Amino acid sequence: MKTSENTLRVHSIESFGTHDGPGIRMVVFLQGCKLKCLYCHNPDTIDTHGGKEFPIESLVKRAVNMKSYFGEFGGVTVSGGEPLLQSKELIHFFQRLKEEGIHTNIDTNGRVLNHFTTELLDGYADLVMLDIKHMHEDGYQMLTGQKNKETTFNFAKHREASGKPMWLRYVLIPGLTNTPGLLHEMGAYFKDYKTIEKIEIQPYHKLGIHKWEKLGWQYQLNDARENTEEEINEAVKILEQYFKEVKIN
Template identity: 80%
Template structure:
């Protein structure tokens, strides 16, 4: 059984091709810019049998073609890594591409088995390049857990994408972008980095939960700021995509 927040058919921003995106419930972080804050609490969501989700994916196979497949996101999907193993195993038996969208904080034996044997792709969310910035954005310390996760994936030789939210005055500083590039410049498994310009589309969800949205005064990026970030990152990564 997997505890699922929601399911999106025909997703086009959660990995290669057209994808079935399964958003799982629960996350240990509380990122200030989270646009799905209703996925954070472990309670909530609905329980789905593995085979029920597999059947959904099989029905979508004609639309997947060569590039598409299934992405698990959240919340933090690897909190349910043990349950994801039989799900991804069945998807692989059906010839369906698998992808994990994660913040990289969970690297236990179940996660390692999932990554080593069944996850074709990992999309790793880089929150911030300093400990102080990471704690400010996520409410948690130990940013190194993300980099340990990245190093583990790199050692496996299997594909990885990075994702990074560009927030004016917080994460878009040139020195942070250069620091990220320098940290990952020798990685062979990183196919691309996806930049998500900051937006406020999730504010109403925070308000509905009765939570304070602390970035309400943050502004969106200018076209010039996005172009500058892309230019910096292109010095280090094969492909830089602006979402």
């Protein structure tokens, strides 16, 4: 991945996002990810050599031009791909956004926790949305293609220690991640965290299959079904026992 400190490698930009943090947001989808989640609906963001380089100042200018739409709660979210692969460059981006009085948010899988990431998290990220893939190592490997789920939990511990806000995200896949046992286990693990403001449930869907086909990749969850309304309601009922707020996204 080739970038300079003054550029970010970007896949796409959404100007009026309403599902990636509080309020109306400019969402910058960064290019590159080390995971290959079976349900990924943006597989074209995975290749670290894809996307285009954008000057950070041009992104800041775009965000400043949108400030009137952000209102009290909106701002800028960086998503992906995995945005923290570009942590070093994001420090400069978030510094500039903070100078302009713009709320900053990171949507991440928590796989990167180096000194650039900790500087970014502790100094400039107003909010972090952390994607919990699975509570068990074998399930994590099956879903993501990578080992060591503990990196995500170490990331959560670091954010908790900082005392700064965090949301959790969790994809409900029938038979794989939506079992009552897993939901209770996740709730019990995080129930004492003070920084978690809410958990967002993301029901499984197949909207990204055509992108997998376009890339020539085999989509391995073809046999998976979408959640029933009863399953979603049951998941909400379980998680409400542990979290302040449960939202279906």
